[in-house]
Every structure is written in C-alpha cells, then in structure tokens.
Amino acid sequence: MAAVTLIGSPVSPYVRKVLAACAVKGIEVELDPISPMYGNDDFERLSPLRRVPVWVEGDLTLCDSSVIVQYIEETRPGPSLWPADPARRAKARWLEEFADTRLFDVLGWRLFFQIALKPRFFGTETDAEVVRKARDVELPMILDYLESQTPETGFLFGELSLADLSVAPAFVNAGAVQVHVDPARWPRVSAWLERMESETPLGPLNTLARALMRTPLAAHRDSLPEFGLAAAAVSLGGQTPRAGPMTPL
Ligand SMILES: N[C@@H](CCC(=O)N[C@@H](CS)C(=O)NCC(=O)O)C(=O)O
Structure with missing residues (x-):
C-alpha cells in the first residue's frame, strides 16, 4: 500500500478521531498539521470544503473523517473499529453521526471557534449570545442525552x-475555552472522558492538541516527533487565513 499523508491539525477533533483509529489499527501516517483556515490553493483542490481531515494515499484522496475511518476499517487488518453485533454497530454509527453534527456544532463552532479562533484568525468579535446559549442551554441538553448512553464502566459499547x-475529542476544544463537564451533574460522561484520556490512544493525541493550542502555528510541525508522529515532507499551509464555504462567520 502507498504511504499515507493525513492533512489536518490534531487540534481538530475530526483529525484526532482519524489518528486514534490509525493507532488502534497500527497504521503509520505522515501528518501535515495545518489549520484548514490556512490551507493554500493545493489544499483547496484536495478539499473543496476547505475542511480537514484529508487522507492522501497514492492517487486516492478522501475527505471527511467518517468516510476515512470506514475506508480504514475496510482496507486494514487489526481490531475492528465497530461493535460486532449489527444493532450495536448501527447505534455506534448513530453516536458517530450525533458527534459529527450536533456535538461539534455546539462544542466546536459555537464555543471553541467563537471564543478562540474567530477573533484570532478573522478579527471578528465573539458573539456572546451564541456562546451563552451553547454553554448554558445546548450543551446541557447534549450531556443529558450522552449521560443516558454512557455506561458506568468500560466504553460506550x-x-x-x-x-x-x-x-x-471535541471536549478537549471545549476545555480550552473553559467549558467543562460537571462531574456532579454528569458523572458517567465525566468518568468515561477520564477513561478515554488514560486508557485509550486518544489520550496522548489530546495532550498533543492541548500543546498545539499553546504553540504558534508555524511551529506545529516541529512538535510532532515528541508525540511519535512524523511530519509530511510537503505542507499545504498558506500564509493568510481564508474562510471555507461552510465556515460559520
Ligand atoms: N464532517 C466532516 C467535518 C470536518 C470539519 O468540520 N473540520 C473542521 C475542523 S475541526 C474544518 O476543517 N473546518 C474548517 C471550515 O469549515 O472552514 C468530517 O467528519 O471530517
């Protein structure tokens, strides 16, 4: 099989999802850890929505974390990324869908992007009402649902x-803007997130993401080897931030 380049910064929860899946399967990738908002024209040719992650393997280019992990599952040996029982597998896919849409909308766009990225990259103000509603109304509803889906021990399935x-993964981005899961109100989710940190390949990737959030973008490539990741020879990073067709500005 051709060597794999994964494009996208581990600050992105979707990139960490793919990197964690690679760790479970024992797949080595070279990483181009760019912010999608700094992608150059070549990046846009590969990723029409200017989104990460992007998987490049020889002539094959794949966008979207769910498409990528499904491809990994179908082409690589190693432990399955999904429960064996079809009903449980279908429910696991629903939770993946819930995470990729509603959960990321609130934790990623309405909290992390609004507070940390929008002012920094685009010089526009944080919308305080969007943040208030996300933190005080929308996230609690999400956590109530997740609490009902989370077992006391082990993992979701x-x-x-x-x-x-x-x-x-997106709870790391929420934590970076001081939004945390209250263990008194959501004890199962809170304990499960701790198990994800200490018992799974996502833990070291989350540590890398937190380190990158404190590091200037230009130095991100140099941070990778310390975390056992190889940097891609060529980077598709540009100099000026650009919004994509779906960036909620
Ligand atoms: N459904 C996509 C979502 C990917 C996505 O939204 N990635 C974010 C980074 S966390 C991105 O690239 N955003 C840039 C933008 O939309 O402008 C997936 O699963 O890969």
Whole structure:
C-alpha cells in the first residue's frame, strides 16, 4: 500500500478521531498539521470544503473523517473499529453521526471557534449570545442525552469503538475555552472522558492538541516527533487565513 499523508491539525477533533483509529489499527501516517483556515490553493483542490481531515494515499484522496475511518476499517487488518453485533454497530454509527453534527456544532463552532479562533484568525468579535446559549442551554441538553448512553464502566459499547473516538475529542476544544463537564451533574460522561484520556490512544493525541493550542502555528510541525508522529515532507499551509464555504462567520 502507498504511504499515507493525513492533512489536518490534531487540534481538530475530526483529525484526532482519524489518528486514534490509525493507532488502534497500527497504521503509520505522515501528518501535515495545518489549520484548514490556512490551507493554500493545493489544499483547496484536495478539499473543496476547505475542511480537514484529508487522507492522501497514492492517487486516492478522501475527505471527511467518517468516510476515512470506514475506508480504514475496510482496507486494514487489526481490531475492528465497530461493535460486532449489527444493532450495536448501527447505534455506534448513530453516536458517530450525533458527534459529527450536533456535538461539534455546539462544542466546536459555537464555543471553541467563537471564543478562540474567530477573533484570532478573522478579527471578528465573539458573539456572546451564541456562546451563552451553547454553554448554558445546548450543551446541557447534549450531556443529558450522552449521560443516558454512557455506561458506568468500560466504553460506550463495552470495548473501545469508533463511537467513543468520535464523541470524546471535541471536549478537549471545549476545555480550552473553559467549558467543562460537571462531574456532579454528569458523572458517567465525566468518568468515561477520564477513561478515554488514560486508557485509550486518544489520550496522548489530546495532550498533543492541548500543546498545539499553546504553540504558534508555524511551529506545529516541529512538535510532532515528541508525540511519535512524523511530519509530511510537503505542507499545504498558506500564509493568510481564508474562510471555507461552510465556515460559520
Ligand atoms: N464532517 C466532516 C467535518 C470536518 C470539519 O468540520 N473540520 C473542521 C475542523 S475541526 C474544518 O476543517 N473546518 C474548517 C471550515 O469549515 O472552514 C468530517 O467528519 O471530517
């Protein structure tokens, strides 16, 4: 098989989802850790929505984390990323979908992007009402639902699966803007997130993401080897931030 380049910064929960899936399967990738907002014209040719992650393997280019992990599952040996039972597998896929849409909308766009990225990259003000509603109304509803889906021990479907690796990553981005899960109100989710940190390949990737959030973009490539990741020879990073067709500005 051709060597794989994964494009996208591990600050992105979707990139960490794919990197964690690669770790479970024992797949080595070279990483081009760019922010999608700094992607150059070549990046846009590969990723028409200017989104990460992008998987490049020889002539094959794949966009979208769910498409990529499904491809990994179908082409690589190693432990399955999904529960074996079809009903549980379908439920795990639903939680992946819930994470990729509603959960990321609130934790990623309405909290992390609004507070940390929008002012920094685009010089526009944080919308305080969007943040208030996300933190005080929308996130509690999400957490009430997740609490009902989370077991007291182990992972969402017993063994670690793509459901866990899809739902957990964005909580790091929320934490970076001081939004945390209250263990008194959501004890199961809170304890499960701790298990994800200490018992799964997502933990070291989350540590890398937190380190990158404190590091200037230009130095991100140099931070990778310390975390056992190889940097891609060529980077598709540009100099000026650009919004994509779906960036909620
Ligand atoms: N459904 C996509 C979503 C990917 C996505 O939204 N990635 C964010 C980074 S966390 C991105 O590239 N955003 C840039 C933009 O939309 O402008 C997936 O699963 O890969």
